[in-house]
Amino acid sequence: MATTAHNAKRLHRFDATKRLVARLQREEAVIGGIGHSNFDLWAAGHRPQNFYMLGSMGLAVPIALGVALAQPQRRVFALEGDGSLLMQLGCLATVATLRPANLAILVMDNGTYQITGGQATPAAGGADYVAIARGCGIAGAAWAADEADLERLIDNALATDGPHLIGLKLDDQGPAAQTERDPPQIRDRFMRGLGTKTSKLPG
Amino acid sequence: MSQAWHEIVLEVLKANEIRLIPYVPDNVLKPLIAAIHADPFFTAFTTAREEEAVGIVAGGAMAGMRGMVLMQTSGFATLANVLASLPCAFQIPVLLMISERGTLGEFNLGQAAVWRTMRPTLEALAMPHQVITRLDECGFIADRVIRQALMTQQPAALVLSPLLTGAKASPVKAGS
Numbered sequence: 001m002a003t004t005a006h007n008a009k010r011l012h013r014f015d016a017t018k019r020l021v022a023r024l025q026r027e028e029a030v031i032g033g034i035g036h037s038n039f040d041l042w043a044a045g046h047r048p049q050n051f052y053m054l055g056s057m058g059l060a061v062p063i064a065l066g067v068a069l070a071q072p073q074r075r076v077f078a079l080e081g082d083g084s085l086l087m088q089l090g091c092l093a094t095v096a097t098l099r100p101a102n103l104a105i106l107v108m109d110n111g112t113y114q115i116t117g118g119q120a121t122p123a124a125g126g127a128d129y130v131a132i133a134r135g136c137g138i139a140g141a142a143w144a145a146d147e148a149d150l151e152r153l154i155d156n157a158l159a160t161d162g163p164h165l166i167g168l169k170l171d172d173q174g175p176a177a178q179t180e181r182d183p184p185q186i187r188d189r190f191m192r193g194l195g196t197k198t199s200k201l202p203g
Numbered sequence: 204m205s206q207a208w209h210e211i212v213l214e215v216l217k218a219n220e221i222r223l224i225p226y227v228p229d230n231v232l233k234p235l236i237a238a239i240h241a242d243p244f245f246t247a248f249t250t251a252r253e254e255e256a257v258g259i260v261a262g263g264a265m266a267g268m269r270g271m272v273l274m275q276t277s278g279f280a281t282l283a284n285v286l287a288s289l290p291c292a293f294q295i296p297v298l299l300m301i302s303e304r305g306t307l308g309e310f311n312l313g314q315a316a317v318w319r320t321m322r323p324t325l326e327a328l329a330m331p332h333q334v335i336t337r338l339d340e341c342g343f344i345a346d347r348v349i350r351q352a353l354m355t356q357q358p359a360a361l362v363l364s365p366l367l368t369g370a371k372a373s374p375v376k377a378g379s
Binding site for chain 1: 223249251254257258260261263265266267284285287288289291292294295314
């Protein structure tokens with residue numbers, strides 16, 4: 001039986017993020033959404049192909065889509081929180097229409113706005129992000145049943161054509177660290193990591 | 204015979220390698236959108252919101268594919284937060300082309316009201332912007348604004364005035 005929103009194990013976000021990062025061997029780009037989604041990406045160990053958002057809530061998937069369209073040979077992951085995705089649900093329809101084969105979306109669903117005090121999102125009535133994604137046309141969208149299943153789904157996203165969407169049910173554990181907030185530096189390093197900027201300045 | 208504004212804009216986009224064109228449609232932009240879709244040089248598609256298109260162009264720009272978002276005035280009014288915190292803060296040359304509604308014969312009060320927020324918002328963001336009113340200046344302004352944005356790593360907006368595009372006023376007479 002397929003994993004549903006109700007029987008998916010609640011994972012720790014930092015542990016799940018580390019499992020993703022450990023499987024990235026080919027300079028895959030990762031866009032960390034606003035707040036704790038990118039804090040834990042940062043805490044998992046900076047990679048030159050990481051981009052950490054600061055504001056622009058809801059744009060992790062669109063930014064990742066832009067990167068995926070520009071560099072079709074590179075795999076691109078968006079790490080987006082559930083509250084953030086709710087701000088820009090229409091982007092799932094866009095992704096389904098464009099069908100970028102190299103794009104994977106991880107929805108980090110703890111059901112709350114954790115960074116502002118843990119208030120419940122308006123999806124508390126039972127909105128199911130994987131079902132929404134499938135309804136938009138991302139046919140392979142799936143909830144991760146547990147840690148091993150998450151790793152299987154990430155491997156699948158790395159090895160097969162997407163777009164992919166993986167839903168992660170999370171517990172309420174806080175972030176492991178806080179990202180350094182220096183946007184031009186983040187952009188500069190990300191562009192060097194993607195090979196779109198070269199500089200004699202040490203980076 | 205002189206070129207239409209949208210033919211000039213198309214040439215400027217191609218000359219500056221602006222390929223990625225996500226947009227929320229607008230009637231005045233229709234001939235430009237049609238020409239962009241007809242040319243395989245471009246990757247053009249609609250988005251659900253203008254914010255989404257700004258994110259896509261920001262991602263594309265960082266990954267080496269230049270882009271521009273097409274919208275109308277009311278769409279620009281949805282963007283202050285994402286412009287401030289993404290292209291302005293990160294210094295990414297996200298280009299906007301705004302079809303100006305709400306002025307010079309607007310018939311929709313909502314459009315007229317939101318039009319008043321456009322220039323103050325652009326100025327408050329300290330975002331470079333130019334209004335194009337004349338056909339003979341269209342190519343020069345569009346090209347220079349785009350080039351400056353790319354060279355200085357700043358977002359920029361091009362506003363297409365009804366003086367340029369001939370956007371139609373309501374055929375209904377006031378008071379009738």
